[in-house]
Amino acid sequence: xxxxxxxxxxxxxxxxxxxxxxxxxxxxxxxxxxxxxxxxxxxxxxxxxxxxxxxxxxxxxxxxxxxxxxxxxxxxxxxxxxxxxxxxxxxxxxxxxxxxxxxxxxxxxxxxxxxxxxxxxxxxxxxxxxxxxxxxxxxxxxxxxxxxxxxxxxxxxxxxxxxxxxxxxxxxxxxxxxxxxxxxxxxxxxxxxxxxxxxxxxxxxxxxxxxxxxxxxxxxxxxxxxxxxxxxxxxxxxxxxxxxxxxxxxxxxxxxxxxxxxxxxxxxxxxxxxxxxxxxxxxxxxxxxxxxxxxxxxxxxxxxxxxxxxxxxxxxxxxxxxxxxxxxxxxxxxxxxxxxxxxxxxxxxxxxxxxxxxxxxxxxxxxxxxxxxxxxxxxxxxxxxxxxxxxxxxxxxxxxxxxxxxxxxxxxxxxxxxxxxxxxxxxxxxxxxxxxxxxxxxxxxxxxxxxxxxxxxxx
Ligand SMILES: C[S@@+](CC[C@H](N)C(=O)[O-])C[C@H]1O[C@@H](n2cnc3c(N)ncnc32)[C@H](O)[C@@H]1O
Numbered sequence: 001x002x003x004x005x006x007x008x009x010x011x012x013x014x015x016x017x018x019x020x021x022x023x024x025x026x027x028x029x030x031x032x033x034x035x036x037x038x039x040x041x042x043x044x045x046x047x048x049x050x051x052x053x054x055x056x057x058x059x060x061x062x063x064x065x066x067x068x069x070x071x072x073x074x075x076x077x078x079x080x081x082x083x084x085x086x087x088x089x090x091x092x093x094x095x096x097x098x099x100x101x102x103x104x105x106x107x108x109x110x111x112x113x114x115x116x117x118x119x120x121x122x123x124x125x126x127x128x129x130x131x132x133x134x135x136x137x138x139x140x141x142x143x144x145x146x147x148x149x150x151x152x153x154x155x156x157x158x159x160x161x162x163x164x165x166x167x168x169x170x171x172x173x174x175x176x177x178x179x180x181x182x183x184x185x186x187x188x189x190x191x192x193x194x195x196x197x198x199x200x201x202x203x204x205x206x207x208x209x210x211x212x213x214x215x216x217x218x219x220x221x222x223x224x225x226x227x228x229x230x231x232x233x234x235x236x237x238x239x240x241x242x243x244x245x246x247x248x249x250x251x252x253x254x255x256x257x258x259x260x261x262x263x264x265x266x267x268x269x270x271x272x273x274x275x276x277x278x279x280x281x282x283x284x285x286x287x288x289x290x291x292x293x294x295x296x297x298x299x300x301x302x303x304x305x306x307x308x309x310x311x312x313x314x315x316x317x318x319x320x321x322x323x324x325x326x327x328x329x330x331x332x333x334x335x336x337x338x339x340x341x342x343x344x345x346x347x348x349x350x351x352x353x354x355x356x357x358x359x360x361x362x363x364x365x366x367x368x369x370x371x372x373x374x375x376x377x378x379x380x381x382x383x384x385x386x387x388x389x390x391x392x393x394x395x396x397x398x399x400x401x402x403x404x405x406x407x408x409x410x411x412x413x414x415x416x417x418x419x420x421x422x423x424x425x426x427x428x429x430x431x432x433x434x435x436x437x438x439x440x441x442x443x444x445x446x447x448x449x450x451x452x453x454x455x456x457x458x459x
Contacts, residue, residue, distance in 0.1 A: 019062040026056035049238040055384035057449045058393045068405020093135040115148040164231040171228035176204030177419040194334035200419035236450035243390045243448040251322035258329045262289040266296045280311035313341045317348025327358035332421045342438035355457040360410040362425045363402035
């Protein structure tokens, strides 16, 4: 048939089948429960802090990437345009689901909540509630078990109060930034600027302030923003502690640069009992950090093993430590600012110090007809059978190097970082350019069973 690349569809089918076989195999070997879309209790695969085997982790990446590529092969382009232009309603319906309390009613009724019950309990119009619920059903947030009766599923569980999904979703503002992105990148005076005060954030919020200065003036928003950022760290904590060899660093002193409310250092203090930690951040954040530390580990605060001090990333580092950690920091800043942050750390560091950058390492979206990997290695799914140490596989033919649809979250987050900070997620080539410019070296990059990696820097 003209235009139909039979090799491509056959290759993707083969990749998808192999990935699904590996998932089934690993579920059996790991004695994990079967996956079910009707289950109402979480599966170990649902929690990023339950570490699944490296082969299972990679097989899931590959499955989601293959499904994405198959969809792009088959979907009618016009319908794809319509679907994508309607994407703001994906965010809007999720927001309505949580903020009106519809999700809580559905969660409280394990056999299903009827449209009538939901509408009358919340005093909302049933036609409007139905539109929202149908939208959410086709995206897998709930199940319509009989006409107009809705049940929770495994995805709904992350929207329970206190859960990471709900905490992330409660931070507003992405719509305003996205709505001003076109004006930002075509702005007559700002279009070539990389300043944090020349972004869609300023245009969408009608302010001159950077997102950090704006949050300082809006303490409730600062608290909510900090809570959602915290989820990005806490959901990948097990992967970070397990897949990166913290103990072999033999480091006794850490500075957690722009460490926010100190959660990373609080957790690291638990696994490295003889190390000392200094968390640095802006003065308005450090008071929250101190409260957290006292609540979470009072004895480490009393004996000085956990400290919090105000410090500016753009001033010379004053603490000499074995290790400096920058988690989710450099992706908020332009290249020049990143170079300046790294140079300022270097001013206080020892020649033997290391700097650990914990951030996403993006890959280009190149699709090749042969398997491809960033570093020239060739590792297939079955090479990971029985492996305990995590390593990434190479992208098979017709799967993008960045695993395409699987990378939606970091790629979209990168777009948001551009709109909010004039920053971005970087590829290894881009990381190298910054590190070279700062007079440092990349010692190694350790991928994690997460959306982030650890980039180890030295002098
Ligand atoms: C995305 S949060 C990351 C927090 C923390 N590293 C973590 O992983 O949870 C960015 C942090 O940078 C801090 N920050 C922004 N500008 C700063 C500056 N000039 N000096 C020090 N900290 C700064 C913010 O207050 C915020 O806590």
